[in-house]
Amino acid sequence: MRDEDKPFACYRDGLGMKIVPRGAAGWRAFGWWMASLFLLVGLFIAVLAMELGEPGEIVAVAGFLCLTGVWTFAMIRWMLARSEVIDLARPAKEPRRRGSRRRS
Numbered sequence: 001m002r003d004e005d006k007p008f009a010c011y012r013d014g015l016g017m018k019i020v021p022r023g024a025a026g027w028r029a030f031g032w033w034m035a036s037l038f039l040l041v042g043l044f045i046a047v048l049a050m051e052l053g054e055p056g057e058i059v060a061v062a063g064f065l066c067l068t069g070v071w072t073f074a075m076i077r078w079m080l081a082r083s084e085v086i087d088l089a090r091p092a093k094e095p096r097r098r099g100s101r102r103r104s
Contacts, residue, residue: 010083019079029082033075040067 007026011018021027044064052060 006082006084008079008083010080010085011088012085013088019076019083022084029079033078037068037071040064040071 007022007029008019009022011020021030044060047060048057
């Protein structure tokens with residue numbers, strides 16, 4: 001996939017990373033990921049609405065947190081694979097050219 005066709009842009013600055021949608025395809029893909037999260041939350045609410053008792057509620061919350069963690073990891077990996085990576089810290093690390101230093 002060419003960089004121009006990629007639906008996301010990933011801005012890296014040291015240890016930080018920010019992935020943003022680019023164009024309609026990126027927003028559409030992001031919308032599908034958010035729809036799947038809303039489905040997961042709706043399922044969690046439906047499970048909590050049942051009479052599970054305290055141990056069942058603890059298991060439901062723990063399961064929801066685990067699934068949300070897996071969902072987050074999968075979304076980040078999927079978006080990163082379809083991102084143009086822009087390293088913001090890289091220009092600062094490049095050495096100066098020999099003749100570019102000013103003398104006063």
